Amino acid sequence: xxEIRNLSRLYDGLAVVDDVxxxxxxxxxxxxxxxxxxxxxxxxxMINRLVQPSxxxxxxxxxxxxxxxxxxxxxxxxxxxxxxxxxxxxSVAQNIATVPRLLGWPRRQIDARVDELLALFQLDPAAFxxxxxxxxxxxxxxxxxxxxxxxxxxxxxxxxxxxxxLDPLIRAKAQDDLRQIQRQLGTTLILVTHDMTxxxxxxxxxxxxxxxxxxxxxxxxxxxxxxxxxxxxxxxGTADRALRLLSLARVGDIAAPGQAEGPAIAPGASLRDALAxxxxxGRDALxxxxxxxVTLNALRAKxxxx
Amino acid sequence: MLLSPPGVLFALIGTAxxxxxxxxxxxxxxxxxxxxxxxxxxxxxxxxxxxxxLLLATCLGRWPAALRLAAAVSGFVTVILSLGLAASHLTPxxxxxxxxxxxxxxxxxxLAFGLMLADAVGRLRPSLAMRWLMLAAALxxxxxxxxxxxxxxxxxxxxxASRRDLFGRExxxxxxxxxxxxxxxxxxxxxAGIAIFQAPRWRGPVLGVLNILQTIPSLxxxxxxxxxxxxxxxxxxxxxxxxxxxxxxxPALVALFLYSLLPVVSNTLAGLSGVPAATRDAxxxxxxTRPQVLAQVLVPLALPVLxxxxxxxxxxxxxxxxxxxxxGGGGFGTFVFQGLNQTAMDLVLLGALPTIALALVAGIxxxxxxQAAHRGxx
Numbered sequence: 001x002x003e004i005r006n007l008s009r010l011y012d013g014l015a016v017v018d019d020v021x022x023x024x025x026x027x028x029x030x031x032x033x034x035x036x037x038x039x040x041x042x043x044x045x046m047i048n049r050l051v052q053p054s055x056x057x058x059x060x061x062x063x064x065x066x067x068x069x070x071x072x073x074x075x076x077x078x079x080x081x082x083x084x085x086x087x088x089x090x091s092v093a094q095n096i097a098t099v100p101r102l103l104g105w106p107r108r109q110i111d112a113r114v115d116e117l118l119a120l121f122q123l124d125p126a127a128f129x130x131x132x133x134x135x136x137x138x139x140x141x142x143x144x145x146x147x148x149x150x151x152x153x154x155x156x157x158x159x160x161x162x163x164x165x166l167d168p169l170i171r172a173k174a175q176d177d178l179r180q181i182q183r184q185l186g187t188t189l190i191l192v193t194h195d196m197t198x199x200x201x202x203x204x205x206x207x208x209x210x211x212x213x214x215x216x217x218x219x220x221x222x223x224x225x226x227x228x229x230x231x232x233x234x235x236x237g238t239a240d241r242a243l244r245l246l247s248l249a250r251v252g253d254i255a256a257p258g259q260a261e262g263p264a265i266a267p268g269a270s271l272r273d274a275l276a277x278x279x280x281x282g283r284d285a286l287x288x289x290x291x292x293x294v295t296l297n298a299l300r301a302k303x304x305x306x
Numbered sequence: 307m308l309l310s311p312p313g314v315l316f317a318l319i320g321t322a323x324x325x326x327x328x329x330x331x332x333x334x335x336x337x338x339x340x341x342x343x344x345x346x347x348x349x350x351x352x353x354x355x356x357x358x359x360l361l362l363a364t365c366l367g368r369w370p371a372a373l374r375l376a377a378a379v380s381g382f383v384t385v386i387l388s389l390g391l392a393a394s395h396l397t398p399x400x401x402x403x404x405x406x407x408x409x410x411x412x413x414x415x416x417l418a419f420g421l422m423l424a425d426a427v428g429r430l431r432p433s434l435a436m437r438w439l440m441l442a443a444a445l446x447x448x449x450x451x452x453x454x455x456x457x458x459x460x461x462x463x464x465x466x467a468s469r470r471d472l473f474g475r476e477x478x479x480x481x482x483x484x485x486x487x488x489x490x491x492x493x494x495x496x497x498a499g500i501a502i503f504q505a506p507r508w509r510g511p512v513l514g515v516l517n518i519l520q521t522i523p524s525l526x527x528x529x530x531x532x533x534x535x536x537x538x539x540x541x542x543x544x545x546x547x548x549x550x551x552x553x554x555x556x557p558a559l560v561a562l563f564l565y566s567l568l569p570v571v572s573n574t575l576a577g578l579s580g581v582p583a584a585t586r587d588a589x590x591x592x593x594x595t596r597p598q599v600l601a602q603v604l605v606p607l608a609l610p611v612l613x614x615x616x617x618x619x620x621x622x623x624x625x626x627x628x629x630x631x632x633x634g635g636g637g638f639g640t641f642v643f644q645g646l647n648q649t650a651m652d653l654v655l656l657g658a659l660p661t662i663a664l665a666l667v668a669g670i671x672x673x674x675x676x677q678a679a680h681r682g683x684x
Contacts, residue, residue, distance in 0.1 A: 048591060050590060050591055071593045071594065071595045072593070073593075074590070074591060074592060074593035075592070075593030076593075079588070079591035079592055081584055081587060081588060081591070082584070083582075083584045084584070085582070085584035085585050085587060085588030085589075085591075086585070086588070087585060087588075087589070087603055087607075088582075088585065088607065089606050089607055098592050098594075099592050099593060102592070102593055102594065102598070145588075148592070149592075158591075
């Protein structure tokens with residue numbers, strides 16, 4: 001569990017991060033979102049003390065991080081950034097092995113861990129181990145960057161705009177993969193982005209920041225249906241918030257007993273997909289694979305704030 | 307294209323060389339002699355015809371680079387052997403006073419085939435390992451020609467023969483001056499470069515001072531140091547015993563060291579500043595300590611730029627070390643200035659030629675090292 005208590009950072013008397021408090025439960029994915037200059041990156045960098053807080057505390061599992069030497073703290077926290085920051089003079093395997101080597105793991109264990117991570121990120125170890133960063137595509141380099149951050153099995157992973165340099169198609173895939181790997185490993189993850197869609201798609205919790213202040217910290221559905229300030233509402237945009245809300249829930253969650261005509265939809269599909277299918281095929285209800293139906297009325301009810 | 311433009315240029319230089327005297331024959335080392343062309347020597351006509359043929363043939367554009375290289379090397383060797391032939395033919399038996407010196411024709415021919423050689427190597431695009439082999443082969447070839455005794459009759463080699471021991475000592479002194487000042491500059495300059503990289507406030511003042519040092523002409527710098535170090539040696543107890551003196555090796559080393567600082571410090575700074583911010587941020591964020599970031603990330607990535615500084619400094623200092631001969635610092639400059647005083651150009655050449663060769667070899671070797679350091683990074 002990560003507890004941020006009254007954290008502030010001043011530059012020349014100006015608060016870049018102003019008295020922010022929030023808690024991220026173990027295994028949760030929290031997204032810090034805001035415009036540039038909102039203080040989200042500074043807040044993230046105070047967690048691993050790349051920026052020294054002016055006041056306030058960060059506690060990891062109840063331990064104040066200020067009591068640890070900064071470099072030892074950072075070796076326990078994964079860190080991945082935009083543009084991946086891979087070391088250009090080191091191979092993929094050496095890059096991933098950075099933190100385990102700093103921690104003095106035995107060689108054999110490091111080699112095994114590197115291969116395990118490459119496989120996890122769908123990169124063939126035999127082919128990629130010896131490659132240099134400049135021989136990787138953008139998407140591959142990004143995955144190696146995240147693999148490097150996860151190498152020493154950190155309990156907490158910090159990511160600063162990790163998908164910022166990727167084109168939209170690769171980005172969607174990378175986001176899906178990250179979500180899956182994060183659930184699989186149970187890693188607590190704090191991610192910074194300026195993209196509200198990314199925040200809604202990925203986050204268990206979203207922290208909206210502006211001018212150094214934390215405006216709202218809530219589950220995505222709450223942020224969409226009950227924005228705390230006009231700024232938060234503007235940031236999510238009002239045009240397609242109904243669709244965004246639908247994209248948060250799965251067909252399986254609202255399946256009701258009944259019979260319907262036509263091809264069935266998977267229970268794992270989002271309500272947004274179900275709505276699109278209803279409109280496209282002109283049906284009022286869709287059968288769900290494995291039994292039950294989802295109706296247009298049920299979808300309509302889910303697309304509104306309650 | 308039927309004609310190769312560089313080939314035409316080399317042919318023009320080379321044929322001009324063939325038309326001019328190959329050597330100068332002088333009854334003794336001081337008087338001006340008479341110029342003698344290659345064609346006037348026995349075997350000279352066929353040799354001249356062969357060189358002329360090579361020059362004209364390489365004007366044509368269709369040659370593969372390897373063949374061009376072979377032509378350049380054979381031309382180069384032929385020119386040098388012609389010089390040896392001229393010397394042994396022209397010098398009367400048993401005469402140790404008469405001198406046969408290379409003249410304008412020889413230098414132009416050497417230049418033509420040297421340019422052709424560089425052009426051919428450039429077109430061949432050899433691998434790194436191949437370049438090292440070529441450098442070694444070239445050095446081996448020169449050593450073999452010198453050791454064979456074919457050139458022993460040439461004036462420069464005669465000067466060498468009468469100063470064999472001295473030449474060895476001055477060569478050592480020259481290398482010591484060039485490499486010693488480089489070593490000292492690296493020892494001081496790299497930490498200074500790292501320091502101003504981490505403390506940007508100091509960049510302006512430090513680079514400013516080094517820039518001013520760099521603009522002082524070398525003779526003026528020696529001029530300043532003679533009284534300054536003379537005074538230090540005389541008035542500071544123990545200084546003289548440590549080697550401090552107004553003339554000799556000490557001020558020469560100090561001058562070369564001072565000239566080396568700017569390239570070393572500024573390239574260290576440029577190399578470190580060139581490392582992407584994301585890379586530095588990642589290194590810190592992953593938990594490297596500041597010394598680890600420096601040793602494992604910043605310095606390895608700055609290495610090609612650092613080696614470029616070593617190249618600049620070494621080539622510069624090999625040349626500048628000649629001036630040390632003026633103030634008794636030793637080195638090949640000793641021969642150059644002795645020769646100038648005695649108006650003996652052959653003696654000047656005995657100092658100048660090895661200096662040029664040394665600078666050339668050091669420059670090429672470091673270029674190859676820099677390329678090797680660049681491999682693996684884009």
